[in-house]
Amino acid sequence: MELAAPLIIGFVAFLHLYFLWLEMFAWTTRAPKVFKGYPKEYFESSKTLAANQGLYNGFLSAGLIWSFFIEDPNWRRNVAYSS
Secondary structure, eight states: OOOOOHHHHHHHHHHHHHHHHHTTTTTEEEEEEEESSSOOOHHHHHHHHHHHHHHHHHHHHHHHHHHHOOOHHHHHHHHHOOO
């Protein structure tokens, strides 16, 4: 469990970084290929909403990455599990 938790936290942080990139920078180019069920016009009109979601995912990944640098084990666990 000592090795599994940091690996899972790192993987989830990576996923949130991918979501940040997709929603903030590639919403009108890559996202229509990922979300094929939506019409192309949807992505241009929802660009601002997607950027807001991307910012949220960025803060989540920042919290998870920050938890790797906290020295106190109790505080590290609280930050990692509440992000």
